[in-house]
Amino acid sequence: MELLGYLADGFATSLSPLNLFIVLMGVTAGLFIGAMPGLGSVNGVAIVLPLTFIVPPSSAIILLAAIYYGAMYGGAISSILLGIPGASTAVATTFDGRPMAQQGKAGLALIAAACASFIGGTVSVVLFTLFAAPLADVALAFGPAEEFALVLLAFTTFVGLGGDDILKTIMMICLGLALSTVGLDLISGQPRLVFFDQPGFYSGISFLVLAIGVYGIGEILYTIETQKAAPQVTPAKLTFKELWYGIKEINKMWKTLSFGSIMGFFVGMLPAAGATPAALMSYGIAKLMSKQPEKFGKGAIEGVVAPETANNAASTGSLLPMLTLGIPGSPTTALLLGGMVMWGLVPGPMLFIEQPDFVWGLISSLYTANLAAVLVNLALIPVFVWALRMPFTVLCSMVFVLCLVGGYAPSQKMHDVWLIVGFGVGGYLLRKADYPMAPLVLALVLGPLMEKSFRQTLIAEQGNVMAFVERPLSGTFIAISVVFFLLPLVKHVKAWLGRAPSPTNN
Amino acid sequence: MINNFTRRIALATAASAALMAALPAAAADWKPQKPVEMVIMAGQGGGADRLARLFQSIIQKEKLSAMPVLPVNKGGGSGAEALRYLKDKEGDNHTIMATLNSYYTTPLRTDIGVNIEDFTPIARMAIDTFVLWVNADSDIQNLDDYVAAVKAAGGAWKMGGTGTGQEDSLVTSMLETEFGLDITYVPFKGGGDVAKNLVGGHIESSVNNPSEALGFYQAGKLRPIAAFTPDRINVFPDTPTMTELGHELVYSMQRSFVAPKGMDPEAVAYYVGMFEGLNANDEWQTYTSEKALNADFLTGDDLQAYFLQERDKHSELLSASEGS
Structure with missing residues (x-):
C-alpha cells in the first residue's frame, strides 16, 4: 500500500487551486494546438517548455502533462472535421471520422473520440500506476528484430484487414516506402534519392508534408471537382440527446475499448514504436472482431473509437520507457525528457528510487489532466462543429491557407510548401484513380523504422534472415502478421466454397 | 524539424519580452535578437543530447543568454544532417551547434560537401571518456x-x-x-x-x-x-584503464560548440562569453566530476587548431579501420 500513499501525496499536489487552474489552461491550449493541422503534442510541449521555469517544478510537470493530453485529444478534431490528420497518430481516425462528418454526424464522432480517448488514457494510467517498474523489463526485451516484427504487424493489419483493393494498397505502400528512403541513410550516413540536388531533400520527406498534401490539398481539389455545382454545407448540430446517445453507443463497445486500451499501452511502451502503429492495429482488430466489418470506412463509430482509444493509451505508455530507462518513446516524450534534465532530474532506472515525489506527482497529474481534457473537449465540441457550418467556399479557402502555413511552420522552408502542393496534385490524381491514401502516408511513417530495425538485425545476426523467426517475441509477431495477411484470402475462399453448393440445394 | 517550429513560436512569445529588454539598453554590444538554435549532432537520449540539454538548462537558469536557447536534434546519418544544416545557415548569428567527434569523421567519410574549416569555432567545454x-x-x-x-x-x-x-x-x-x-x-x-x-x-x-x-x-x-583513458575515472575507481593493462588504447570525445561560417565577430564574442560563464558555473563543474568528464575549456584559434589536428588524427584512424 506504499503505492497508494505515494499516489495520495501526488494528488495532494495536483489538486491545489493553482495546479487545477494550470491543468485547465494546459488542456485547452493543448486541444487547440492538437486540432490545428501541422501542430501536435510535440509542438505544444515545445512551446510551453521554456515557460515552465517560472512555475515550481511540480506545477511545470502538470502543465506539460495537461498540454500533452489536450493535444492528443485535439488530434482527432482535425481528422474528423477536415479529414486532415494533424499527427501521424490520428491517421486511422480519418478512416471513419471523416465519413461521419460528411454524413452530418461530426458531433457524434467528436463525442466518440473524446470518450474513447478518455477511456484509453485512464486504463493506461492505471496500468502505468500498477506496473511501471516491472514493465520496464518488457521494454528492454525489445531489440531490433522485435521492432521490425511489430512494424510488420502494423503493416499487415492494414493490408489484410483494411484494404478493399489489395493490389492498389500494396502499390501505395511501396510508393510510401520509396519516399521514406529519401534523405540521409541512417546507418551509413550517405545521401539517397536527393532529387535535382535540392538540399531540402537531405532531411527527408516528413510525414506532415505528405499528409497535409494528400489529405489537405488533395481533398480540397477533389471536393471542388465533385461538388462544383452546389457547394455542400455539412449539416452539423449537437444536442444533449446526441451526447447521451453517443455515450450509450460507446458503452456497447467494451471489447474494442478494453482491447484498444491495453494493446495501446503495451505498444506505446515499446521504445520507437509509439502511438501510430497502436492506433492502426487497434482499428484493424476492431474491424476483424466486428459483426459488420463492411461498415468500417463508411462512418462506423467503432472506427473512430478504436484508434482513439489506442493512441491515447499509447501516449501514456510511451512515458514508461522515458521514465524508467531514459529512452524517449516518442518525439514528445523526448521533449519531456529535456524538461526533466532542465529541472535536474535524471531519467533512468534510478528515478523511481531517488525521486519518488516527482514520479508520483507526474502520474497523479496524468489522472487529473485526462479528466480535465475530456471535460474541456466535450464542452468545446459545439465550437468545433460550428466551424463546419461555414459556407464551403469560405471553409475551403481557410483550410487551404491552414495547410500551407501548417506545412511551412515546422521547418520554415519553402521547399516543404512546394512539396505539399506537389503531393496535393499527385494525391488528387491518385484518388481519382481510386488509390487509397492511408497506406502511402503510413508507409512513410513506419518505413524508416522498419528499414533501420531490419538492417540492424541483419548486421547483428550476420545476415541470417531466420533470426526474425527464431526469437520468440518477434517470431510470434511475424506469425500473426502472416495470418493477417492471409485472412482476406481465406475469407474469399470460404465465401466461394459457401456459394458453390447453393445451386444444388435450391 | 519539429523543434524548428519551436523556434518560431518561442520567437513569437519571446518577442515582446525581447522588445522590453532591448528598449532601455543602448545597443552597445551585440545580443541575440531571437531565440538561439542549438543544433545537436546526435539523436535524443545519448550523451551529446543530454549534455546539450544540460547546457541549455544552465544557460536558461543563470540567464547567461539574453534569449532562450532551443536544442534541435539533427542526428541523422552520423551527424551529416546537422553538418549540412549548419552549412546552409551561413552568416546566421542565431545558430550554434553542439559537436562530437563525428564533426571530423562524418565529412571525411561522406560526400556531403562540408569542410569544417569553414565553420566558426566557439568553445570546447569538455572532453568525454569511453x-x-x-x-x-x-x-x-x-x-x-x-x-x-x-x-x-x-x-x-x-x-x-x-x-x-x-x-x-x-x-x-x-x-x-x-x-x-x-x-x-x-x-x-x-x-x-x-x-x-x-x-x-x-x-x-x-x-x-x-x-x-x-x-x-x-x-x-x-x-x-x-x-580508454590515461588515468582511472573517479566514478569507477575499481575499473582499470587500458593503459594499466598494458594496451595503449586511449580515445576521447570532444564536446564543443561551433557556429556557421561568416558569423559576425560581435556575435562570436557574445557566445564565447556565454560559454565562459557556463564553464565557471558550479552546477556544470559538479556535473563534470560526477559524470567523468574533463572540463577543458578552449576557444578561438587554439580551438580551430585543435579541431584540424584532431581531424588529421581521425583521418588516419578511419583509414586504419576501413582498411581492416
Whole structure:
C-alpha cells in the first residue's frame, strides 16, 4: 500500500487551486494546438517548455502533462472535421471520422473520440500506476528484430484487414516506402534519392508534408471537382440527446475499448514504436472482431473509437520507457525528457528510487489532466462543429491557407510548401484513380523504422534472415502478421466454397 | 524539424519580452535578437543530447543568454544532417551547434560537401571518456575474459554503437587491431539506445560514454570492464584503464560548440562569453566530476587548431579501420 500513499501525496499536489487552474489552461491550449493541422503534442510541449521555469517544478510537470493530453485529444478534431490528420497518430481516425462528418454526424464522432480517448488514457494510467517498474523489463526485451516484427504487424493489419483493393494498397505502400528512403541513410550516413540536388531533400520527406498534401490539398481539389455545382454545407448540430446517445453507443463497445486500451499501452511502451502503429492495429482488430466489418470506412463509430482509444493509451505508455530507462518513446516524450534534465532530474532506472515525489506527482497529474481534457473537449465540441457550418467556399479557402502555413511552420522552408502542393496534385490524381491514401502516408511513417530495425538485425545476426523467426517475441509477431495477411484470402475462399453448393440445394 | 517550429513560436512569445529588454539598453554590444538554435549532432537520449540539454538548462537558469536557447536534434546519418544544416545557415548569428567527434569523421567519410574549416569555432567545454561495458549478467569480469569471449564467438560478437565511422566504431576497430579480434558492429541511433540494447541483451558489449551508462550501472545492470583513458575515472575507481593493462588504447570525445561560417565577430564574442560563464558555473563543474568528464575549456584559434589536428588524427584512424 506504499503505492497508494505515494499516489495520495501526488494528488495532494495536483489538486491545489493553482495546479487545477494550470491543468485547465494546459488542456485547452493543448486541444487547440492538437486540432490545428501541422501542430501536435510535440509542438505544444515545445512551446510551453521554456515557460515552465517560472512555475515550481511540480506545477511545470502538470502543465506539460495537461498540454500533452489536450493535444492528443485535439488530434482527432482535425481528422474528423477536415479529414486532415494533424499527427501521424490520428491517421486511422480519418478512416471513419471523416465519413461521419460528411454524413452530418461530426458531433457524434467528436463525442466518440473524446470518450474513447478518455477511456484509453485512464486504463493506461492505471496500468502505468500498477506496473511501471516491472514493465520496464518488457521494454528492454525489445531489440531490433522485435521492432521490425511489430512494424510488420502494423503493416499487415492494414493490408489484410483494411484494404478493399489489395493490389492498389500494396502499390501505395511501396510508393510510401520509396519516399521514406529519401534523405540521409541512417546507418551509413550517405545521401539517397536527393532529387535535382535540392538540399531540402537531405532531411527527408516528413510525414506532415505528405499528409497535409494528400489529405489537405488533395481533398480540397477533389471536393471542388465533385461538388462544383452546389457547394455542400455539412449539416452539423449537437444536442444533449446526441451526447447521451453517443455515450450509450460507446458503452456497447467494451471489447474494442478494453482491447484498444491495453494493446495501446503495451505498444506505446515499446521504445520507437509509439502511438501510430497502436492506433492502426487497434482499428484493424476492431474491424476483424466486428459483426459488420463492411461498415468500417463508411462512418462506423467503432472506427473512430478504436484508434482513439489506442493512441491515447499509447501516449501514456510511451512515458514508461522515458521514465524508467531514459529512452524517449516518442518525439514528445523526448521533449519531456529535456524538461526533466532542465529541472535536474535524471531519467533512468534510478528515478523511481531517488525521486519518488516527482514520479508520483507526474502520474497523479496524468489522472487529473485526462479528466480535465475530456471535460474541456466535450464542452468545446459545439465550437468545433460550428466551424463546419461555414459556407464551403469560405471553409475551403481557410483550410487551404491552414495547410500551407501548417506545412511551412515546422521547418520554415519553402521547399516543404512546394512539396505539399506537389503531393496535393499527385494525391488528387491518385484518388481519382481510386488509390487509397492511408497506406502511402503510413508507409512513410513506419518505413524508416522498419528499414533501420531490419538492417540492424541483419548486421547483428550476420545476415541470417531466420533470426526474425527464431526469437520468440518477434517470431510470434511475424506469425500473426502472416495470418493477417492471409485472412482476406481465406475469407474469399470460404465465401466461394459457401456459394458453390447453393445451386444444388435450391 | 519539429523543434524548428519551436523556434518560431518561442520567437513569437519571446518577442515582446525581447522588445522590453532591448528598449532601455543602448545597443552597445551585440545580443541575440531571437531565440538561439542549438543544433545537436546526435539523436535524443545519448550523451551529446543530454549534455546539450544540460547546457541549455544552465544557460536558461543563470540567464547567461539574453534569449532562450532551443536544442534541435539533427542526428541523422552520423551527424551529416546537422553538418549540412549548419552549412546552409551561413552568416546566421542565431545558430550554434553542439559537436562530437563525428564533426571530423562524418565529412571525411561522406560526400556531403562540408569542410569544417569553414565553420566558426566557439568553445570546447569538455572532453568525454569511453569505457568498455558488458551486461552485468554476463560472466565476463575482466579484459582477459572479454577477449577470450569475443574470440570464442568467432566474428559473431555484437558490439553496439552510434553510426558507422563514428567514435564508437573507431574505438571498436582499435580493439580489433590491438587484440586481433573480429567484431560485428551494429549501429544505433544514439548512445542511450545502445545502452538500453545492451541491458536488454540484444548486443553483447558497448563502448558507451560513462554518462550514457551510469544510470544502468548504478542500478546494477551494466559492468565496466576497462576505461580508454590515461588515468582511472573517479566514478569507477575499481575499473582499470587500458593503459594499466598494458594496451595503449586511449580515445576521447570532444564536446564543443561551433557556429556557421561568416558569423559576425560581435556575435562570436557574445557566445564565447556565454560559454565562459557556463564553464565557471558550479552546477556544470559538479556535473563534470560526477559524470567523468574533463572540463577543458578552449576557444578561438587554439580551438580551430585543435579541431584540424584532431581531424588529421581521425583521418588516419578511419583509414586504419576501413582498411581492416
